[in-house]
Amino acid sequence: MRQLPLAGGVALALLLLLAAPSLVVAGASLTAGGIVQFPPEGLSLRWYGRVLEAREVRDAFLRSLEVATVCTALAVPSGTLAAIALARWRFRAALAIQLYLLLPFTVPLIGSGIGLMLLFGELGLLGRVWPVGIACCVINLPFMIWAVAASVNALDPELERAAASCGAGPVQTFLLVTLPAVAPGILAGALVMFVLALNEFLVSLLLVDARTVTLPVQIYTQIRAVITPDLAAVSTVYVLVAAAAVLLLDRLVGLEIFLRSR
Amino acid sequence: MAIRGGRPAARAGRPPATAYRLSWRILDALEAVAARWPARAEGAVKWLLLAPALAVVGLLVFGLVVMADASLRVMDFRTYQLGEDYSTANYVRLFGWGAFHATLWRSLVATLLVTLFCLLLAFPYAYALTRTASARLRRVLLVGLFLPFFVGQVVRAYGWLVILGQQGLVNQALGLVGLGPYRLLFSYPTVLFGLVQYMLPFAVLMLAPALAAIPEEIERAAASCGASRGRTLLRVVLPMARPGLIAAALVVATLTLTDFAMPAILGGGTNDFLANLVHDQFFRTSNAGLGSAIALVLTLLGTTVAGLLLAAAGVGALGLRGAR
CATH class of the missing domain: 1.10.3720.10 (MetI-like)
Structure with missing residues (x-):
């Protein structure tokens, strides 16, 4: 990383951009509240149960x-x-x-x-x-x-x-x-x-x-x-x-x- | 057996170890069938192996033929059937149709901008990926490329809805400092942003082998x-990476020009691309003739760009070097 400060920095920022939708979706699915938001309002798996039903x-x-x-x-x-x-x-x-x-x-x-x-x-x-x-x-x-x-x-x-x-x-x-x-x-x-x-x-x-x-x-x-x-x-x-x-x-x-x- | 057999007495009661196994018998039978194959038809074997794949792709070719046929017939809106006679009326209508021009223009501008931004961003990513000394960083960067590829476009677009929506992540953060909420979704820039994020892995994967091929010693x-570093980049690395840059640009351009999901989900119906226009012709206006005509024009546009890519990169893209 030390040899590539600029490219490495940009790459890490882009990595975050690439991962953002997946991370946010996973985070939002754990909410205990009734609406989609991130960070979720309390943690629960109730929406997974809802999906199974x-x-x-x-x-x-x-x-x-x-x-x-x-x-x-x-x-x-x-x-x-x-x-x-x-x-x-x-x-x-x-x-x-x-x-x-x-x-x-x-x-x-x-x-x-x-x-x-x-x-x-x-x-x-x-x-x-x-x-x-x-x-x-x-x-x-x-x-x-x-x-x-x-x-x-x-x-x-x-x-x-x-x-x-x-x-x-x-x-x-x-x-x-x-x-x-x-x-x-x-x-x-x-x-x-x-x-x-x-x-x-x-x-x-x-x-x-x-x-x-x-x-x-x-x-x-x-x-x-x-x-x-x-x-x-x-x-x-x-x-x-x-x-x-x-x-x-x-x-x-x-x-x-x-x-x-x- | 005699070589390994230190305990011949232990085997006394069993059948001889050289008994002919069932799997061997099956193989022999298969070999016998294969031996029946006439020597004259030796050359047919390779075509037999190839036939299923040719047939699978043949479905696509058949589909395109049916589509071309439909594009040459005019929809009769009294019966909702395509007419019997061939005519170029659909194409003539296309070239004088304002909505088509606007959509074509919007798609082309998006293609240009998305390709430009993708190359700009993909270059440092691919450079870090191929030049980093840290195996762990390289692995993380690689997983970061493949994960979104397998997650799929709809789920990724859904993630952006959660981030950019009225009550999304960005607006919540802005609300904390007393700003907003802003209407971030359903605009042209958002569609472009989603497309850049979607196309980035493709661009990096096309660019990385070209950068890896440039020796660091140079x-x-x-x-x-x-x-200086900047001069090395401009005068040495970029010119040597040109094939990779061209390949990345063409892949991103074809995929952007023909994209459906991002304009449909992030554009909210007001930022349609050509593919959305095709979909609407079939499922909203029920005009299969006009829809087929647009789809065919789009197919020709896309295939031309992809053909340029193949001509530039060689068919090596399939990874087939042929018989040795």
Whole structure:
């Protein structure tokens, strides 16, 4: 810190700015009073109890879990296989394939969201929960491919060749050598996909109707009406999930890899 | 077994240790199936592995096609159905529509300002992150970047409502010194503030690898040649960090231009961006044709910017180096 007085000072101030909404939401959820304020008026967990009783919020949370599960269940196999294929085989149209697979990142969310809404509308899939999970998988798939690709690239192909020369067939090599070696990447990708689907707001908003709102949409609708502490309690659940996800990700791949130059 | 077997007598009653395990049998069966795969179709394996991902992204492409199709049809408000015939009427209407111009202008100005502020703030953050000698500070700064990313936009916007509301944290603090309350929410500057806070982690994460790639020795060399800190920053570090700065700017710009949640929650309906206009066309005015047209224009704008980013940064963004 002593060598970087200015940059370090700015960084710490920004850290506070980045953390402020999460900290304030968590603090406000502990209030014993009837209105949202920070610092809270006396400490209590009563608003958490209120959330457990509130049917709308609980159902929305369960729907969000379903969305995240569907999204992850689809993303793990499709993303893993694609990453392995792209890293291990030579494709003639490799550049075109990569640009195509990056489309979910280059097309803005409002574009993909409206497109999927119209498509699912034609297919008669609107008003159900699982298509939202598929949509979340579509828009975030590059994260999954990216996470697995990082692991595959770190895996020495000699290991697979060694397995083959020891008499293992292609299936055995894939299941017993390749997959375990890229498992941290798969887990990291699955984690990111799950948490992002749990959080997905805009695409959810476009795809759900009044009977199938997911939790972010429920929070959005409620803050537009009236702000009550039970919403802060729900939001705190998100903060805790996020914290757990960051810690897990750090354990799995180490956050420092994001500082490495490509 | 003979090598390890110090106690052969103990094993006497059991089946031989070399018994063929069930998992081995399953693997053998799988291998047998794989061996049946015709050698001529060897090249098809990689495409089979790729197929599910191609199909998933295919949904997005299909969606865009349906959207483009809808944008070329005019909504018939007697039946609330899109017309049968293709026409460019929606696009023509767009270019003469005052509300569209105002919203486009508001979104573009916001994009410019948010990108500028984000770069200004992200640079010292990324610099401290990559240059600090303290592993603990680096970890704290990294967690500070990822936590908001996973918390989600709605919850973060909700936090700002609590902080900036009429009875929020800021107004309470101002009240203690006899000021306010001020109306801080639902204004353009607040939307910009929320967007800067939201985009900052993206900017830092795009910038940090570029800064990490600049050897510290170069900065020390500049200093030993007599350059002041400011001069080193302007003449050495900034030019070398340019690819990272460009990447950060483009990511922040696309995400800001197409954002929905911040204007919707912190803007309170009076500071809409283009994405909010699209949403209103579908859910308030029920004009799927016009909404699709705006969405398509926005998609083209966003994709162009993102395409520039890819051209500048290379497809390495996916982390795929291809076969070795």
